[in-house]
Amino acid sequence: MADPTLEQIAARIKAGWQEFLRNVDEFADLAIRVASKFSEDVSAAIAAFRDKVREWTATVEDLLLGFRAPARMTHDAEIWQQIDNALQSVAGALQPENLNPARQQGVPQWTGQAANRYNSQIAPQRNAASQFERLAGDTSKSLQQGSRAAYSFYAALLSLILACVRAVANGIATLSGAGGNVTSLVTNIIADIADKFIAVLVQRDNAEGAMRTLATTLRGHMSNFPAGWPDPTANASWPKVIDGRVQLGTP
DSSP states (O other), rough: OOHHHHHHHHHHHHHHHHHHHHHHHHHHHHHHHHHHHHOOOHHHHHHHHHHHHHHHHHHHHHTTTTHHHHHHHHHHHHHHHHHHHHHHHHHHTTTTTGSGGGGGTOOOOOOOOHHHHHHHHHHHHHHHHHHHHHHHHHHHHHHHHHHHHHHHHHHHHHHHHHHHHHHHHHHHHHHHHHOSSSHHHHHHHHHHHHHHHHHHHHHHHHHHHHHHEEEHHHHHHHHSSSSSSSOTTTTSHHHHTTTTEEEEEOO
């Protein structure tokens, strides 16, 4: 399911990274050309930098593979919230005072053996509905939190990619006016660009940690779901009519 906001962010990340790669090419060619004017050789540093950029490119491409995950989590959170709402209605309807509202309008309360058996069977149903409802609500909240975290990650990733683009552009401007000592300049510029990308890696690691926590939380919710819905006839046999009277059986 497409999310226009996420699609736009992903498109800007891709475009930003392509601009970064073009700037890297310009920077590399310029560095070698300017260094040669001062009889300096920066080819090894540039080659190592290009290798590092290829690694970074693979990282960015990998991160973009999951950019639709926040929208999926938002969708699933809405589904779980619908389940939560439905189960709230079920649990509420099974409250003793809601089982037959007409009886609260001056009609004598239903009592006797049948009423007792019926109410004893309804209680586990009501408890199960309430338990399912709480777990569905917790699952929805966890997915909402994961979705917000993922949205924030991709917004932050875009900002960091643009910072990398600016760092290379600044490096190009610095080299263009270099009057010597090019090797040192190139080394410092590459280090500055690398520092900018380290922030991308830190953001990625933080996001991965948040997703692992989310997965653990969701597994906990799932493991807490009851194994099955209570059997409504678990404590009584099927009623029979014997000698003209209804017999409910022995619990």
